[in-house]
Amino acid sequence: MFKALWQxxxxxxxxxxxxxxxASGTANVTVDLVKQGLKDTVDTISVNIHGSIVQANTTGGxxxxxxxxxxxxxxxxxxSAPQAAGLVPINSISSRAAxxxxxxxxxxxxxxxxxxEPNGGSTQNVDVWIHYRFKRDGVKKAIDYAHPMGKWSSDVxxxxxxxxxxxxxxxxxxxxxxxxxxxxxxxxxxxxxxxxNEIHAVELFEQDFNIVGANGNFLINTLPQGCFYDxxxxxxxxxxxxxxxxxxxxxxxxxxxxxxxxxxWTQQGEANADYIRQRYTKPNFFDPNGGAHGxxxxxxxxxxxxxxxxxxxxxxxxxxxxxxVNAPAGGHSxxxxxxxxxxxPGGIKKTVEAAGKKTVVGLPDA
Numbered sequence: 001m002f003k004a005l006w007q008x009x010x011x012x013x014x015x016x017x018x019x020x021x022x023a024s025g026t027a028n029v030t031v032d033l034v035k036q037g038l039k040d041t042v043d044t045i046s047v048n049i050h051g052s053i054v055q056a057n058t059t060g061g062x063x064x065x066x067x068x069x070x071x072x073x074x075x076x077x078x079x080s081a082p083q084a085a086g087l088v089p090i091n092s093i094s095s096r097a098a099x100x101x102x103x104x105x106x107x108x109x110x111x112x113x114x115x116x117e118p119n120g121g122s123t124q125n126v127d128v129w130i131h132y133r134f135k136r137d138g139v140k141k142a143i144d145y146a147h148p149m150g151k152w153s154s155d156v157x158x159x160x161x162x163x164x165x166x167x168x169x170x171x172x173x174x175x176x177x178x179x180x181x182x183x184x185x186x187x188x189x190x191x192x193x194x195x196x197n198e199i200h201a202v203e204l205f206e207q208d209f210n211i212v213g214a215n216g217n218f219l220i221n222t223l224p225q226g227c228f229y230d231x232x233x234x235x236x237x238x239x240x241x242x243x244x245x246x247x248x249x250x251x252x253x254x255x256x257x258x259x260x261x262x263x264x265w266t267q268q269g270e271a272n273a274d275y276i277r278q279r280y281t282k283p284n285f286f287d288p289n290g291g292a293h294g295x296x297x298x299x300x301x302x303x304x305x306x307x308x309x310x311x312x313x314x315x316x317x318x319x320x321x322x323x324x325v326n327a328p329a330g331g332h333s334x335x336x337x338x339x340x341x342x343x344x345p346g347g348i349k350k351t352v353e354a355a356g357k358k359t360v361v362g363l364p365d366a
Contacts, residue, residue: 016183047076050183052124053177101339102133105133144198151365198350204339211336253336258301284302311343
């Protein structure tokens with residue numbers, strides 16, 4: 001029997017953690033990938049929520065504006081021990097961040113299978129997919145970015161799962177969802193361990209910033225040094241529209257200026273937000289307007305030429321972002337999500353060549 005060069009595996013199944021008729025609430029699903037016996041390297045972790053939701057109401061509500069149906073997973077974290085370069089592979093990212101990140105990688109949003117809330121209640125089948133990617137199309141030597149299972153004593157995935165209040169607001173009557181008929185399956189897309197010379201330490205992260213007033217120099221100085229920044233995204237949301245829902249918005253960010261270590265990647269005072277969408281964001285989508293989902297409120301600075309060496313460089317000094325933002329609309333509030341990847345080249349494994357000798361440094365095998 002020959003070992004496959006790649007392999008699919010369903011490594012975990014659990015009942016949906018929010019049990020019984022609920023209007024709101026969250027609960028966690030936790031799984032250690034090491035204890036589930038995953039080997040080699042992980043390309044992608046995929047989470048599937050499927051089954052039936054029993055809805056009870058008199059008059060159904062309206063969509064809240066979170067990603068539907070992926071918004072049922074409110075937060076995801078993958079924490080590995082030991083830590084590589086002090087990074088957390090998936091560091092508390094929202095469903096919005098996960099959906100936009102996946103769309104950038106695959107070139108399109110997955111807009112099928114939205115959950116509905118009809119009047120009078122219903123029982124409906126759901127099939128929700130969320131993907132967390134490590135090895136990505138378009139990067140050079142993509143195997144260097146895969147998640148190596150042989151380095152960890154523990155590798156814990158935590159999913160915070162919600163119910164109705166994550167996707168709908170309003171309505172009348174006794175409005176509950178019973179998700180007891182749902183379960184969660186976790187899949188891994190695996191590559192055989194090719195033992196590359198380098199394995200990068202990568203952290204997919206999210207930071208959220210409330211916008212409370214107009215500010216031509218809204219400072220974001222929370223991105224530490226000691227790494228590169230890869231696929232940096234800003235996602236702008238009006239979080240209290242007239243209906244009380246959430247909406248991605250182009251009316252929040254006017255300009256994005258990024259600097260660090262004496263370098264200026266994007267400039268101040270140019271009202272460049274739409275340029276960043278036109279030049280850097282749209283080329284990553286097969287439909288440059290984002291298809292049915294659209295690209296409203298989304299601004300991407302992708303990994304340049306697929307090379308970590310051309311990423312935003314914060315190896316010796318932090319990078320700083322200056323935003324020109326508008327005040328929220330009357331009675332509303334605004335949120336900017338900063339999503340991206342910290343990258344330490346060779347942070348898990350690095351092969352150093354000197355005087356005809358190769359020395360491997362980094363994390364030992366677990």
